[in-house]
Amino acid sequence: MATPVVELRNVTKSFIEGEVQALRGVNLTIYKGELMSIMGPSGCGKSTLLNLVGALDRPTSGDLLIDGVNLNDVENLDLFRSRKIGFIFQAFFLVPTLTALENVEIPMFDSGFVLPQEKTQKARQLLIDVGLEKKINQVPTRLSGGEKQRVAIARSLANDPAIILADEPTGNVDSKTSHMLIELLRRINQEKGATLIVVTHDPLIAAATDRVVQMLDGQIIGEKDPKSLLK
Numbered sequence: 001m002a003t004p005v006v007e008l009r010n011v012t013k014s015f016i017e018g019e020v021q022a023l024r025g026v027n028l029t030i031y032k033g034e035l036m037s038i039m040g041p042s043g044c045g046k047s048t049l050l051n052l053v054g055a056l057d058r059p060t061s062g063d064l065l066i067d068g069v070n071l072n073d074v075e076n077l078d079l080f081r082s083r084k085i086g087f088i089f090q091a092f093f094l095v096p097t098l099t100a101l102e103n104v105e106i107p108m109f110d111s112g113f114v115l116p117q118e119k120t121q122k123a124r125q126l127l128i129d130v131g132l133e134k135k136i137n138q139v140p141t142r143l144s145g146g147e148k149q150r151v152a153i154a155r156s157l158a159n160d161p162a163i164i165l166a167d168e169p170t171g172n173v174d175s176k177t178s179h180m181l182i183e184l185l186r187r188i189n190q191e192k193g194a195t196l197i198v199v200t201h202d203p204l205i206a207a208a209t210d211r212v213v214q215m216l217d218g219q220i221i222g223e224k225d226p227k228s229l230l231k
Protein backbone atom coordinates (compact mmCIF):
# COMPACT_ATOMS: atom_id res chain seq x y z
CA MET A 1 0.00 0.00 0.00
CA ALA A 2 1.25 3.43 -0.88
CA THR A 3 1.98 5.62 2.14
CA PRO A 4 0.86 9.25 1.99
CA VAL A 5 3.74 11.61 2.74
CA VAL A 6 1.97 14.91 2.03
CA GLU A 7 -1.75 15.50 2.47
CA LEU A 8 -3.57 18.75 1.82
CA ARG A 9 -7.16 18.97 2.97
CA ASN A 10 -9.11 21.97 1.80
CA VAL A 11 -6.04 24.20 2.09
CA THR A 12 -6.37 27.91 1.40
CA LYS A 13 -3.72 30.61 1.42
CA SER A 14 -4.44 34.32 1.30
CA PHE A 15 -2.11 37.29 1.20
CA ILE A 16 -2.60 40.97 2.03
CA GLU A 17 -5.43 40.33 4.50
CA GLY A 18 -7.40 38.23 2.06
CA GLU A 19 -7.03 40.53 -0.92
CA VAL A 20 -5.13 37.83 -2.79
CA GLN A 21 -6.43 34.28 -2.60
CA ALA A 22 -3.49 32.31 -3.89
CA LEU A 23 -4.89 28.88 -2.95
CA ARG A 24 -8.62 28.26 -2.87
CA GLY A 25 -9.37 24.88 -1.36
CA VAL A 26 -6.64 22.50 -2.45
CA ASN A 27 -6.97 18.76 -1.83
CA LEU A 28 -4.00 16.62 -2.76
CA THR A 29 -2.31 13.45 -1.54
CA ILE A 30 1.28 12.73 -2.47
CA TYR A 31 2.68 9.27 -1.78
CA LYS A 32 6.07 8.22 -0.50
CA GLY A 33 8.61 7.89 -3.27
CA GLU A 34 6.56 9.67 -5.92
CA LEU A 35 8.21 11.79 -8.59
CA MET A 36 5.54 14.27 -9.54
CA SER A 37 5.22 17.63 -11.20
CA ILE A 38 2.90 20.61 -10.88
CA MET A 39 2.05 22.67 -13.93
CA GLY A 40 -0.14 25.70 -14.52
CA PRO A 41 -0.04 29.30 -15.73
CA SER A 42 1.93 32.04 -14.02
CA GLY A 43 0.25 33.21 -10.82
CA CYS A 44 -1.96 30.13 -10.36
CA GLY A 45 -0.40 29.31 -6.99
CA LYS A 46 2.29 26.73 -7.73
CA SER A 47 5.05 28.34 -5.66
CA THR A 48 2.58 29.15 -2.89
CA LEU A 49 1.64 25.47 -2.74
CA LEU A 50 5.27 24.35 -2.79
CA ASN A 51 6.18 26.79 -0.01
CA LEU A 52 3.43 25.39 2.20
CA VAL A 53 4.47 21.80 1.52
CA GLY A 54 8.03 22.89 2.34
CA ALA A 55 6.89 24.37 5.68
CA LEU A 56 8.20 27.79 4.68
CA ASP A 57 4.76 29.16 5.50
CA ARG A 58 1.47 28.02 7.02
CA PRO A 59 -1.94 27.62 5.37
CA THR A 60 -4.56 30.30 6.05
CA SER A 61 -7.07 27.50 6.60
CA GLY A 62 -7.31 23.76 6.11
CA ASP A 63 -4.96 20.96 7.09
CA LEU A 64 -1.55 20.11 5.75
CA LEU A 65 0.05 16.90 6.92
CA ILE A 66 3.70 16.21 6.23
CA ASP A 67 4.93 12.73 7.13
CA GLY A 68 1.79 12.37 9.25
CA VAL A 69 2.40 15.59 11.22
CA ASN A 70 -0.16 18.39 10.96
CA LEU A 71 1.67 21.64 10.28
CA ASN A 72 -0.82 23.44 12.53
CA ASP A 73 0.70 21.48 15.46
CA VAL A 74 4.33 22.31 14.62
CA GLU A 75 5.77 25.14 16.70
CA ASN A 76 9.24 25.40 15.20
CA LEU A 77 8.81 25.34 11.41
CA ASP A 78 12.54 25.95 10.82
CA LEU A 79 13.64 22.85 12.68
CA PHE A 80 10.85 20.77 11.15
CA ARG A 81 11.82 21.90 7.66
CA SER A 82 15.54 21.39 8.05
CA ARG A 83 15.02 17.75 9.06
CA LYS A 84 12.47 16.77 6.44
CA ILE A 85 12.67 18.98 3.38
CA GLY A 86 15.22 19.76 0.69
CA PHE A 87 14.72 22.77 -1.61
CA ILE A 88 15.92 23.47 -5.14
CA PHE A 89 15.13 26.86 -6.70
CA GLN A 90 15.27 28.31 -10.18
CA ALA A 91 17.85 30.92 -9.16
CA PHE A 92 20.05 28.32 -7.36
CA PHE A 93 20.54 30.59 -4.28
CA LEU A 94 24.13 29.54 -3.70
CA VAL A 95 26.30 31.69 -1.44
CA PRO A 96 28.71 33.35 -3.90
CA THR A 97 31.66 33.60 -1.51
CA LEU A 98 31.59 29.94 -0.51
CA THR A 99 32.89 26.95 -2.44
CA ALA A 100 30.60 24.23 -3.78
CA LEU A 101 31.59 22.07 -0.81
CA GLU A 102 30.82 24.80 1.73
CA ASN A 103 27.47 25.52 0.07
CA VAL A 104 26.47 21.88 0.43
CA GLU A 105 27.53 21.88 4.10
CA ILE A 106 25.29 24.85 5.01
CA PRO A 107 22.04 22.97 5.73
CA MET A 108 23.93 20.49 7.91
CA PHE A 109 24.77 23.13 10.51
CA ASP A 110 21.33 23.77 11.99
CA SER A 111 19.71 20.42 11.57
CA GLY A 112 21.72 18.42 14.08
CA PHE A 113 21.26 15.63 11.59
CA VAL A 114 24.84 15.20 10.43
CA LEU A 115 27.70 14.94 12.94
CA PRO A 116 30.12 17.90 12.66
CA GLN A 117 33.08 15.66 11.89
CA GLU A 118 31.14 13.98 9.08
CA LYS A 119 29.94 17.12 7.33
CA THR A 120 32.80 17.60 4.92
CA GLN A 121 32.97 13.96 3.87
CA LYS A 122 29.23 13.84 3.33
CA ALA A 123 29.18 17.06 1.29
CA ARG A 124 32.07 15.76 -0.80
CA GLN A 125 30.23 12.51 -1.50
CA LEU A 126 27.04 14.37 -2.49
CA LEU A 127 29.00 16.48 -4.98
CA ILE A 128 30.60 13.33 -6.38
CA ASP A 129 27.11 11.80 -6.68
CA VAL A 130 25.95 14.69 -8.86
CA GLY A 131 29.08 14.45 -11.03
CA LEU A 132 30.96 17.46 -9.69
CA GLU A 133 34.05 15.75 -8.27
CA LYS A 134 36.28 18.17 -10.21
CA LYS A 135 34.46 21.30 -8.96
CA ILE A 136 34.32 20.66 -5.22
CA ASN A 137 36.39 23.69 -4.24
CA GLN A 138 35.10 26.05 -6.93
CA VAL A 139 33.04 29.16 -6.10
CA PRO A 140 29.68 29.49 -7.91
CA THR A 141 30.77 32.33 -10.22
CA ARG A 142 33.13 29.86 -11.87
CA LEU A 143 30.44 27.28 -12.50
CA SER A 144 28.02 26.94 -15.41
CA GLY A 145 24.26 27.17 -14.83
CA GLY A 146 23.90 23.40 -14.92
CA GLU A 147 26.80 22.96 -12.51
CA LYS A 148 25.34 25.54 -10.11
CA GLN A 149 22.03 23.71 -10.16
CA ARG A 150 23.83 20.42 -9.47
CA VAL A 151 25.46 22.03 -6.41
CA ALA A 152 21.98 23.18 -5.35
CA ILE A 153 20.68 19.63 -5.84
CA ALA A 154 23.54 18.22 -3.75
CA ARG A 155 22.76 20.83 -1.09
CA SER A 156 19.09 19.84 -1.08
CA LEU A 157 20.19 16.29 -0.17
CA ALA A 158 22.36 17.37 2.76
CA ASN A 159 20.06 16.12 5.51
CA ASP A 160 18.63 13.09 3.68
CA PRO A 161 15.23 14.77 3.32
CA ALA A 162 12.10 12.68 2.93
CA ILE A 163 10.75 15.29 0.52
CA ILE A 164 12.60 17.30 -2.12
CA LEU A 165 10.88 20.33 -3.60
CA ALA A 166 12.06 21.97 -6.80
CA ASP A 167 10.59 25.26 -8.05
CA GLU A 168 11.39 25.67 -11.76
CA PRO A 169 14.74 23.90 -11.32
CA THR A 170 15.45 24.05 -15.04
CA GLY A 171 14.20 27.61 -15.59
CA ASN A 172 17.68 29.06 -15.94
CA VAL A 173 19.44 26.47 -18.09
CA ASP A 174 19.29 25.36 -21.72
CA SER A 175 17.20 22.38 -22.81
CA LYS A 176 20.10 19.92 -22.95
CA THR A 177 21.11 20.83 -19.41
CA SER A 178 17.54 20.68 -18.20
CA HIS A 179 17.26 17.15 -19.57
CA MET A 180 20.42 16.18 -17.68
CA LEU A 181 19.03 17.75 -14.48
CA ILE A 182 15.70 15.92 -14.64
CA GLU A 183 17.55 12.64 -15.23
CA LEU A 184 19.62 13.40 -12.14
CA LEU A 185 16.45 14.09 -10.13
CA ARG A 186 14.99 10.80 -11.40
CA ARG A 187 18.07 8.93 -10.24
CA ILE A 188 17.92 10.58 -6.80
CA ASN A 189 14.24 9.66 -6.57
CA GLN A 190 15.02 6.04 -7.38
CA GLU A 191 18.23 5.60 -5.40
CA LYS A 192 17.28 7.52 -2.26
CA GLY A 193 13.56 6.84 -2.32
CA ALA A 194 12.89 10.52 -1.68
CA THR A 195 9.56 12.00 -2.72
CA LEU A 196 10.16 14.66 -5.37
CA ILE A 197 7.81 17.47 -6.32
CA VAL A 198 8.82 19.61 -9.28
CA VAL A 199 7.08 22.82 -10.35
CA THR A 200 7.69 23.45 -14.01
CA HIS A 201 6.43 25.30 -17.08
CA ASP A 202 8.27 22.87 -19.33
CA PRO A 203 6.11 20.01 -20.68
CA LEU A 204 9.24 17.95 -21.41
CA ILE A 205 10.28 18.15 -17.76
CA ALA A 206 6.77 17.28 -16.58
CA ALA A 207 6.72 14.39 -19.06
CA ALA A 208 9.79 12.94 -17.32
CA THR A 209 7.87 12.66 -14.03
CA ASP A 210 5.38 9.93 -13.10
CA ARG A 211 2.41 12.15 -12.28
CA VAL A 212 1.40 15.62 -13.49
CA VAL A 213 -0.95 17.77 -11.43
CA GLN A 214 -2.56 20.70 -13.21
CA MET A 215 -3.39 23.94 -11.38
CA LEU A 216 -5.49 26.96 -12.34
CA ASP A 217 -6.52 30.00 -10.30
CA GLY A 218 -5.49 28.59 -6.93
CA GLN A 219 -7.06 25.20 -7.45
CA ILE A 220 -6.13 21.77 -8.73
CA ILE A 221 -8.16 21.14 -11.85
CA GLY A 222 -6.93 17.66 -12.69
CA GLU A 223 -4.06 15.42 -13.63
CA LYS A 224 -2.46 14.69 -16.97
CA ASP A 225 -0.87 11.57 -18.34
CA PRO A 226 2.84 12.49 -18.53
CA LYS A 227 3.15 10.69 -21.87
CA SER A 228 0.48 12.90 -23.38
CA LEU A 229 2.80 15.89 -22.92
CA LEU A 230 5.32 14.49 -25.36
CA LYS A 231 2.97 14.66 -28.33
Ligand SMILES: Nc1ncnc2c1ncn2[C@@H]1O[C@H](COP(=O)(O)OP(=O)(O)OP(=O)(O)O)[C@@H](O)[C@H]1O
Binds near residue numbers: 040042047
Ligand atom coordinates in the same frame (compact mmCIF):
# COMPACT_ATOMS: atom_id res chain seq x y z
N1 LIG B 1 3.90 37.07 -0.44
C1 LIG B 1 2.90 37.40 -1.25
N2 LIG B 1 2.18 38.51 -1.03
C2 LIG B 1 1.14 38.83 -1.83
N3 LIG B 1 0.74 38.11 -2.89
C3 LIG B 1 1.43 37.00 -3.16
C4 LIG B 1 2.54 36.58 -2.36
N4 LIG B 1 3.03 35.44 -2.88
C5 LIG B 1 2.27 35.15 -3.95
N5 LIG B 1 1.29 36.08 -4.12
C6 LIG B 1 0.24 36.07 -5.15
O1 LIG B 1 -0.39 34.81 -5.10
C7 LIG B 1 -0.68 34.33 -6.41
C8 LIG B 1 0.03 33.01 -6.65
O2 LIG B 1 1.42 33.25 -6.70
P1 LIG B 1 2.48 32.10 -6.93
O3 LIG B 1 3.83 32.69 -6.73
O4 LIG B 1 2.13 30.93 -6.09
O5 LIG B 1 2.24 31.74 -8.48
P2 LIG B 1 3.02 30.71 -9.42
O6 LIG B 1 2.03 29.76 -9.95
O7 LIG B 1 4.20 30.16 -8.71
O8 LIG B 1 3.49 31.66 -10.63
P3 LIG B 1 4.85 31.63 -11.52
O9 LIG B 1 4.66 30.53 -12.52
O10 LIG B 1 4.85 32.98 -12.17
O11 LIG B 1 6.00 31.42 -10.62
C9 LIG B 1 -0.26 35.44 -7.36
O12 LIG B 1 -1.38 36.22 -7.62
C10 LIG B 1 0.76 36.21 -6.56
O13 LIG B 1 0.81 37.55 -6.96
Ligand SMILES: [Mg+2]
Binds near residue numbers: 046047048
Ligand atom coordinates in the same frame (compact mmCIF):
# COMPACT_ATOMS: atom_id res chain seq x y z
MG1 LIG C 1 6.29 30.34 -8.99
